[in-house]
Amino acid sequence: MATAEPHGADAPVQILSARRMAWLRFRSNPVAVIGALMVLSVLFCVAFAPWITPYPAHSGNVLDFANRHAAPSADHWLGTDKVGRDIFTRVIYGFRISLLLVVGVLGVAVPVGAALGLAAGYFGGRTEFAITGFTNVMLAIPPLVMALAVGNILNPNLINAMIAIALLWWTWHARLVYRVAKSVAAEDFIEAARLAGASHWHILTREILPNCVAVISVKTTLDAAFIILFGATLSFLGLGVRPPTPDLGSMVADGRQFLPEMWWGVLGPALGIFYATLGFNLLGDGLRDMFDVEV
Amino acid sequence: MALLDIRNLNVAFTSYGQRTHVLRDVSLRIEEGQRVALIGETGSGKSVTSKAVLNTLPGNAAVESGAIHWRGQDVLRWPDSAREGLKGVEMSVVMQDPLSSFNPVFTIGRHLEDVLYWADRRNDTRRSRRDRRAHILDVLRKVQLGDGARVMEAYPAQLSGGMRQRVLIALALMNRPALLIADEPGTALDVTTQDEILKLINALVETEGLSLLMITHNLGVVRMMADDVYVMRKGVIMEHAPLAELFRAPRTDYARDLIAAIPPLYGPGVKDQPAAPVSEAPLVQLQGVHKTFAARRLFAPAQLTHAVRGVDLEIQRGEIFGLAGESGSGKTTVARMVMGIMQPSRGRVILDGTPLDQAFDGRADRRLAQIVYQNPGTSLNPKRTVGQTLEVPLRFAGLSRSEIQPRIDALLDRVGMPALFSSRYPHELSGGQKQRVAIARALAANPRLIVLDEPTSALDVSVQAQVIALLEELRSELGLTYLFISHDLSLMRNVCSRIAIMLRGELVEQGTPAEVFADPQHPYTRALIAAIPVITDAEDAAKPRVTDEEKARFLVSSAA
Numbered sequence: 075m076a077t078a079e080p081h082g083a084d085a086p087v088q089i090l091s092a093r094r095m096a097w098l099r100f101r102s103n104p105v106a107v108i109g110a111l112m113v114l115s116v117l118f119c120v121a122f123a124p125w126i127t128p129y130p131a132h133s134g135n136v137l138d139f140a141n142r143h144a145a146p147s148a149d150h151w152l153g154t155d156k157v158g159r160d161i162f163t164r165v166i167y168g169f170r171i172s173l174l175l176v177v178g179v180l181g182v183a184v185p186v187g188a189a190l191g192l193a194a195g196y197f198g199g200r201t202e203f204a205i206t207g208f209t210n211v212m213l214a215i216p217p218l219v220m221a222l223a224v225g226n227i228l229n230p231n232l233i234n235a236m237i238a239i240a241l242l243w244w245t246w247h248a249r250l251v252y253r254v255a256k257s258v259a260a261e262d263f264i265e266a267a268r269l270a271g272a273s274h275w276h277i278l279t280r281e282i283l284p285n286c287v288a289v290i291s292v293k294t295t296l297d298a299a300f301i302i303l304f305g306a307t308l309s310f311l312g313l314g315v316r317p318p319t320p321d322l323g324s325m326v327a328d329g330r331q332f333l334p335e336m337w338w339g340v341l342g343p344a345l346g347i348f349y350a351t352l353g354f355n356l357l358g359d360g361l362r363d364m365f366d367v368e369v
Numbered sequence: 370m371a372l373l374d375i376r377n378l379n380v381a382f383t384s385y386g387q388r389t390h391v392l393r394d395v396s397l398r399i400e401e402g403q404r405v406a407l408i409g410e411t412g413s414g415k416s417v418t419s420k421a422v423l424n425t426l427p428g429n430a431a432v433e434s435g436a437i438h439w440r441g442q443d444v445l446r447w448p449d450s451a452r453e454g455l456k457g458v459e460m461s462v463v464m465q466d467p468l469s470s471f472n473p474v475f476t477i478g479r480h481l482e483d484v485l486y487w488a489d490r491r492n493d494t495r496r497s498r499r500d501r502r503a504h505i506l507d508v509l510r511k512v513q514l515g516d517g518a519r520v521m522e523a524y525p526a527q528l529s530g531g532m533r534q535r536v537l538i539a540l541a542l543m544n545r546p547a548l549l550i551a552d553e554p555g556t557a558l559d560v561t562t563q564d565e566i567l568k569l570i571n572a573l574v575e576t577e578g579l580s581l582l583m584i585t586h587n588l589g590v591v592r593m594m595a596d597d598v599y600v601m602r603k604g605v606i607m608e609h610a611p612l613a614e615l616f617r618a619p620r621t622d623y624a625r626d627l628i629a630a631i632p633p634l635y636g637p638g639v640k641d642q643p644a645a646p647v648s649e650a651p652l653v654q655l656q657g658v659h660k661t662f663a664a665r666r667l668f669a670p671a672q673l674t675h676a677v678r679g680v681d682l683e684i685q686r687g688e689i690f691g692l693a694g695e696s697g698s699g700k701t702t703v704a705r706m707v708m709g710i711m712q713p714s715r716g717r718v719i720l721d722g723t724p725l726d727q728a729f730d731g732r733a734d735r736r737l738a739q740i741v742y743q744n745p746g747t748s749l750n751p752k753r754t755v756g757q758t759l760e761v762p763l764r765f766a767g768l769s770r771s772e773i774q775p776r777i778d779a780l781l782d783r784v785g786m787p788a789l790f791s792s793r794y795p796h797e798l799s800g801g802q803k804q805r806v807a808i809a810r811a812l813a814a815n816p817r818l819i820v821l822d823e824p825t826s827a828l829d830v831s832v833q834a835q836v837i838a839l840l841e842e843l844r845s846e847l848g849l850t851y852l853f854i855s856h857d858l859s860l861m862r863n864v865c866s867r868i869a870i871m872l873r874g875e876l877v878e879q880g881t882p883a884e885v886f887a888d889p890q891h892p893y894t895r896a897l898i899a900a901i902p903v904i905t906d907a908e909d910a911a912k913p914r915v916t917d918e919e920k921a922r923f924l925v926s927s928a929a
């Protein structure tokens with residue numbers, strides 16, 4: 075009598091594939107869709123900045139004193155800065171630096187954090203104690219203090235800002251992945267894999283990691299927003315990019331000297347930070363609902 | 370006039386634009402004082418029906434047509450507030466899981482107080498705190514919780530499952546409802562506790578003049594608890610008949626199959642498994658095995674739990690050795706020690722002549738022993754396809770890529786599944802199919818012993834019969850030996866060639882099922898067998914008798 079029950083015989087609800095289900099959930103969430111469009115537009119600007127900006131040359135060392143501090147107009151949508159460069163152009167180019175920082179930091183922090191979290195959650199015992207202990211110690215260091223320290227010991231520039239942020243950022247991913255990995259490691263299917271003779275490497279990368287992908291991707295998206303903000307803070311304080319490279323944080327710092335009369339010097343880059351941060355946050359929330367995970 | 374009269378009820382769920390019709394023209398009548406059972410397997414719509422009556426359907430469900438008459442009035446036309454007024458006053462519900470029905474941070478007394486307070490507010494009754502307390506104690510006495518004052522002080526986690534279920538019944542009875550809806554009230558409990566709870570509900574129906582809507586998947590429970598039975602499948606009422614008639618002459622094939630799928634406890638239908646020859650070298654030997662768990666505490670000596678105490682047993686080659694016991698009896702701990710996943714604190718486990726403590730890693734050789742878990746939902750990785758899951762034991766046994774795929778197809782075929790399932794994910798499979806994949810995974814390593822840890826307890830009874838048939842077939846064709854762990858004695862009666870009963874970490878009785886069931890020696894075994902809900906009077910009469918004094922000695926009472 076070893077015949078298979080007809081597919082789905084005991085399930086009156088039609089089973090959708092996980093991917094299709096997730097897409098339906100994402101699509102029905104207008105906020106998530108708006109977030110995705112905002113992030114896509116930022117990525118578009120980053121890729122095509124030289125072609126879509128009115129004054130691509132203004133991303134560099136251009137001086138146009140005749141036009142300095144021009145108010146927003148049809149020629150200069152967001153006005154010009156203290157040496158007459160078009161602020162709109164520089165905001166678009168500023169996205170490039172912000173995204174570079176995001177990619178640099180997360181490119182290091184996510185793999186390192188995920189690897190440590192997986193190891194701690196799966197192996198348990200001393201490995202777990204050592205990794206979670208070290209993570210907790212690192213979490214106790216205020217990020218801004220760390221960034222100031224790195225900036226002062228080394229040179230304040232983009233690479234060092236990346237290093238300073240990445241040095242602390244992996245801890246959040248280690249914690250998150252640790253939590254998920256620990257609960258997945260206790261499941262029967264992990265024990266079954268071990269009894270089937272699977273290696274630790276197989277279990278870590280093929281059995282546990284796929285179950286962590288959802289939380290990692292949600293956390294990474296939300297992180298992008300934080301890092302854009304944090305990077306802007308660092309360059310506002312003079313620890314980031316050096317002039318004349320257009321950077322949203324240093325543009326705000328520059329514009330600040332001419333407040334409140336020349337308000338557009340601050341407004342343009344501030345809007346840029348706001349737009350990119352909001353986009354990533356909305357997208358991250360949408361992904362969180364779509365994957366139905368807690369981060 | 371009927372108390373409750375559901376007429377041609379149609380309910381549909383909508384999720385993300387997909388409409389699913391879950392109840393189709395459901396009609397059901399309950400007269401005053403009548404006990405009605407609604408029986409069906411997973412997904413049949415029985416709980417949805419009760420939710421429609423109680424007006425607790427989830428937001429994405431809609432009643433599309435039909436009527437629900439309560440004492441002659443169609444409540445579907447009433448405003449929500451009026452229907453809310455029926456709940457807890459005219460009709461009450463007892464749910465399956467007694468723990469998740471409570472808020473863990475409030476005492477039992479607080480739960481009962483709150484329900485009574487709000488019901489009083491709605492009914493405009495005024496009662497002092499002291500009167501409320503007296504009323505609660507009174508109701509707790511009705512559900513046979515003698516020490517009501519102590520129960521009220523307790524937090525939900527401090528009570529046993531049976532006591533929590535009694536409190537839930539007390540909550541339901543607080544305002545003397547006319548209809549009690551019991552949704553699988555005994556399913557999450559041990560069989561002896563379930564027996565007590567069902568008897569209590571029956572007694573209450575009698576003394577309080579209640580009507581009962583019993584929702585269950587267990588025909589044995591139906592026989593105890595109902596006068597009138599509705600059989601439901603995929604949202605349709607398949608059959609409606611008085612109790613005796615349903616068991617004597619079921620009209621539909623579905624009801625017939627459902628009754629046939631139930632393993633009989635006594636009588637001519639019982640299957641005796643042939644005994645395996647006793648050899649000098651049994652496959653598994655446990656010699657004086659103890660297991661003690663120690664919970665380390667910071668400022669106090671470690672707290673010791675004796676899970677297994679001095680177990681001796683031998684499993685012969687080709688045998689289906691049944692290990693029975695209620696939750697917490699230590700049967701799963703024994704299984705894990707046989708697999709070498711857990712080391713005994715004292716004593717020895719010998720597998721095929723080799724003591725496990727001398728084996729590599731302390732683990733059983735994977736070609737010797739494999740395990741099939743209870744819950745097919747958690748024993749397969751949700752992110753891996755069936756093929757990927759089955760590939761693991763083959764790849765780590767050293768098979769090459771070209772050898773693996775044909776072997777996967779052969780394994781799937783072996784467990785009665787088409788090869789195309791290789792690319793499916795677990796959530797696309799039914800419970801029975803998942804369990805087949807788990808069996809295939811265990812077979813992949815070509816083991817000689819398979820530990821079956823409650824392999825069918827998460828499955829519907831019709832699917833259980835198919836999975837058991839598959840396991841029997843595999844045993845005779847591949848010469849396997851099974852260690853079959855279960856709490857379901859009627860299933861074990863038919864499946865096992867030898868059986869052992871565990872109580873609080875000790876083996877209290879051992880023998881062939883025929884011997885054990887015909888003449889159980891230990892009072893605990895008698896109590897266990899006596900508590901099983903069966904489907905014929907003949908079986909009921911054949912069950913052993915237990916005195917209340919014996920029960921009190923070996924069962925933890927849920928009555929406090």
